Amino acid sequence: MSIEARLNELGIALPDAAAPAANYVPFVRTGNLLYVSGQVPQQDGKLVVGQLGAGYSVEDGKAAARLCGLSLIAQVRKASGDLDKVRVLKLNGFVNATADFGEHPAVINGASDLMVEVFGEKGRHARSAVGSSSLPFGVAVEVEGIFEIE
Structure with a gap:
């Protein structure tokens, strides 16, 4: 099953890829590696703000x-352009x-x-989970990733 079909089967609609909020690019590709800048949580066009533990x-x-x-x-x-050629390598x-x-x-x-839900075995990845006393715009979480494109 293609990744796009899996997204449909799971009822997942991806948001539009957000434009950068400052002087950086949303992703950089070098060879078969794709580095994606940190993404912040948005729902219905609004940032999800909050602090864990408070x-x-x-x-x-x-x-x-x-x-x-x-x-x-x-x-x-x-x-x-093709999620079927993607492997998740690392999330920060x-x-x-x-x-x-x-x-x-846990967060x-x-x-x-x-x-893993979307990419199956190709979604298993290395990871870091780090606490911070604040994040941009007061968001609760930010996640960046490194992906391999076949």
Whole structure:
């Protein structure tokens, strides 16, 4: 089954690939590697803001990370033109969290689980999940990725 068919079967509609918010590009391809800039969670055109450990739950954070993952896939589709030729190599997740919050991996699972759901075995990847005292625009999560294009 093609990745586009899988997205349809799962009822997943990818957002439009977002334009950069500053002086950078959304992705860079070198050879068969694609580096995608950090994607922030957006829903219905609005940023998803919040801080884990300060009234924002792990499940809320996981949902925000999934939104970041959807944006990553949208950027990859724009860059590659064919999601069937894509393998996910690495995700780096940043969690806006209080100093005592420690469930960063559970939050970033929202993006990781999505990659496996969409790409199957080619969605399994290396990963980092890091806490930060703040993120741009007050968003809850930011996720960047490295992909291989066959």
